[in-house]
Amino acid sequence: MSSAEHWDVPGYTVTRELGAGGGGRVVLAVHERSGAPVAIKYLSEELRREVGFVARFRREARLLVELDNSHVVRLYEYLETARGAAIVMELVDGPTLRALLREQGATGPEAALAVLKGSLLGLAAAHATGLVHRDYKPENVLVTADGTSKLADFGIAVRAGEGGEAAGTPPYMAPEQWAGVPASPASDVYAATAVFFECLTGHRPYRATEHAVLRHLHQTAPVPVEEVPEPLRRLVERGMAKDPVSRPSGAAGFVAELEEAATAAYGPAWEERGRRRLAALAAALAATFPLNRVRPLEAGTSLFTTALRSLRSVRSKGFLLTAGAVLLVLTGGGIGAYALGSAGYGTPIGDPVVAATGPGTPVVPETAPEGTPETTPEETPAESPSAAPSQTPSHTPSHTPSPASPSGRPSATPSHTRTARPSASAPGSTGHPTPRPSRTPSPTPSTAALKVADLGVSGLTYKAGAGSGTVTVKTNGPGTVRLAVRFTADGTVKATRTLTLSGATTYTRTVSADLGRLCSGTWGMSVSTSPAAAGGAGEATAKVPACPTTVTAIKVGTLTVSSTGAAAASVTVTTDGTGPVTLTGRFAAASATGGTRTVNLSGATSYTRTLSYTFSSRPCGTVTITASTSPAASGGSAARSVTASCPASVSRVSVQNLSITGTTATATIAVTAGNTSAVRLNLTWLSGGERVSTQTYNLSGKTSYTVTASYTYSRWPCDSYAVTASTSPAAAGGASTITRQTDSCIK
Structure with a gap:
């Protein structure tokens, strides 16, 4: 019995029940203020009494709140009161990727790329918050009616670097996951690529029954890239590399590689065609969508964990999911609302490694006959409980409802409700071949036609x-x-x-x-x-209310810096609406104090503006402008840098030492420059006060120089010798001279 039998979440109007089971009941509801449809799961008292489960679920709810991304199923509210507990989350009106693959087989390259891109964007949002999903698989990918894919079920997600135990679903686990290496985004990339492979080919990369065999294949067997289209083989090789270091480090980086490969192979419109294909595949299952069903189904709600554990520590539970049932999956506290296309039992495997204890267990036969589609427990339809009576009608006639009693109302012919003969509609019935006329109640003449x-x-x-x-x-x-x-x-x-x-x-x-x-x-x-x-x-x-404008792109053009210190750059902003956008440019330089310029934009979807700023002193070296918008652009800010050359300047030149050996004089000169631009050092050698020679040195790349120079006189300098050092441009303190006295020469 649901803990919420006499309690409803405030602010929501229940439309109908979608399913019920041991975990509680799931209802379709409408948020009263916004009118948005949602799924609400009312937890059973049994689950609420499990302290460990509630604690895990609270933790998972906190994690999901951080992931506000269009490619991740959103958690709206988690309520826990003395009267009950409930989860309110986004209702995804569409099938799982598993249902599409089961019903349609391979999706085609463009649709597979669209699924992979959407999933990677969802994973990238998780990775940006430090989360690793660890259980990416077709059951956890939902496809909406417009072909958008959404990621669900963060039941065993952990922070990157945590989770040093083997966890995941075996057919999609990266080699390092089998070894219990702490979680990393590269493991999610591996699983997403394995599912991409399945979308392309209709089957998984490695197929085996025994977990030990699966582990060996994932860790050592070459990736069968020859089965995928040639333009996409490099993507599969990269994403499923055995060494995580050889894979893209995270989902965001892999998206760029995917788009480059997809555009090169299928042209710039590949994504639009891929999503249309996904939408068409999903439309074939439209009757199972939550919003398209009229009556609540007898659905099972499932609680399972996909962490690999010893079978000895797991008590298996079986859960039946009827065709088209809506399943709100609670995986160690995780949530995913989606429609299932057919029924199936989750059957634990008698192997020391167990991937799941519920219907999410993906187990594949080790071999399959030629031309026979591979099957998994969740892909094998299970008989509905209502089918059992039809197999033994002579013993259980009361299990087949009389067609004369719709909606549980009394039959128009009461004697027929007590007959021991099977219903005329029961297969295999051996009763009278001609039903009595009284089985179909005659309408009451006085009943008016419905209007x-x-x-x-x-x-x-x-x-x-x-x-x-x-x-x-x-x-x-x-x-x-x-x-x-x-x-x-x-x-x-x-x-x-x-x-x-x-x-x-x-x-x-x-x-x-x-x-x-x-x-x-x-x-x-x-x-x-x-x-x-x-x-x-x-x-x-x-x-239709106007959409809030979002910035789709921002680009900075050429940055220039004038001799007066004025910096300017053109910035282009692209939006998806005409609403207000604030553009801010931040100018910075290592040698001068920077500043900002702000421009308000509205009324168009593309803008090009020139932002300028004048530094208080002419900047030298690297000058940078960083452009950002509010609301922020999807790709973040944009920047451009330029190296500004400055006029050379010298603050000081000094002759520090002068000596003579024989007729060779040696001097040490120090030069301090204002920047790294080129300067020229000029030396004048004198004897007895008369100039006898000059030397020139070109200096650049530093702001401080020490030069040792020598000059050999043609004969002994009489009375004195000297050297004068000057620079070009001239030093602020002027030239520097040192004179040394010598003996007078005999004339």
Whole structure:
């Protein structure tokens, strides 16, 4: 029994139950203020009493809150009160990648690249916060109706450098994960590439039943790149390198390599085509989407951990998931809301290494017959409990509901509810071949035909890509009414929903759908009923609120520095909307104090502005401008640097020593420059006060120099010898001279 049987999360209106099981119940709800659809899991009392589970889940909730990224399933709220505990998270109205692969096989190169890019962006967001996912696999990748992929289930995620135990799902574990090496982003890159391989080929890189064999293959076997398209082999080789040092160090770096390879192989429009392909594959499973189902399914909720442990320490639990069930996965505290395409049991393996204890266990047969698709436990349909009675109808006739008693109401012919004969609809029945006429109750002549007296649409709300509205239906009786809802944007149908109503005469339903990102124009809902309403279809439209502008790119052009110290650079900003953006340029130089310039932008989607700043003194050496925006650009700030040359200057020149040996005089001269620009040192040698020779030295690259110079007189300098040192440009203190006295010469 759910801990929330008589308790609802405040601020949400429950639309219907999506599933229930030992972990609690999952409901589809609408956030009352925004109208956004969400999934709410009410935890069972059994789980709430497990202190260790609750502690792990709180930790996981804190981690997920940090990951506000469009490629990661978002956690909205975690509530824990004396009355119960509940999790509110993003409802992803689409299938898992596992469901797509199971139903469609290989996705094609462009769709596989689109999945890999979306997953890498989700992983990059996690890596940026210091998290390593450790359990990337098709079951944890969700595909929305527009082909966007989202990453789910951070149940065994840890901080980078932590987690020194073997953990993950064996078919996708990196070699170092098997050895229990502390987690690193490179392990996630390996797993994502292994799934990429599966999208390209329809099967995993390594297929084996025994974990020991899988471990050996992942750690030693060559990657079978010959099975993937030739333009993508290098990507697979890089991502699945045995040594993590040889892989991209993180998901963000791998995205750049992926885009380069994809563009070279399939052209610049590869991503758009890939997402369209994914959307088409997902559309084939649209009937299983949470928002498309009318009745709650008898779904199982699953609690499992994908950490490798000794089988002796694990008590296995089996969980049945019916076809198309919505599963809110709690993996050691992790969460992922998604729709499953078929049923399956998670079966633990009798091997010392166990990857999972629930339906997430990915186990592959070691070999498969020629032409036979590989299967896994989650890929093998399991019989529904309702199928059992049909196999033994003669012994369990009461298990087959009488068609004369829909919705659990009493049969029009009571005697038939007690018969020991099997239902006429039961396979293999040996009863009378012709059913009695009384099995189909005759309508009461006095019953009036069902009519829809009133139909209305109101309360349209659009936020974060989701549109919702309130539909009101009034009838003259409790019969069945079918409701068809179309969501439009500027006259184009974006989504449809179908609901079945019965058992009352007045109905109020909040209906929502994902419309994608809309930034202008109008959107609306058109509602019709069967039987048709007296006043025809109901319609309502609303203006689309303007989207908050985001900066998609920022680029700095050439930076110039004038002789007066004025620096200037052109900056180009590209946005996805016309809303306000603040552009700031920060100028800096090692030899002078810098400053900032700010420009406000709006009304367009592309801007080029020249930012300038005049330094208080002429800067020398490296000058840099760093441009940033608010809101921040997706790629961060941009910068440009230039080396500014300065006029040479000399602050001091000094002759420090002068001596003579025989007729050769030697002097030591020190020069202090104002910068590293070139200066010239000029030496004048004198004898008896008369100039006899000059020397020149070119100096550059430093600000302090010591020069030793020598000059040999043609004969002994009579009375005195001297040297004068000067510079060009002239030193601030002028030239420097040292004179030494000598004996007079006999004339």
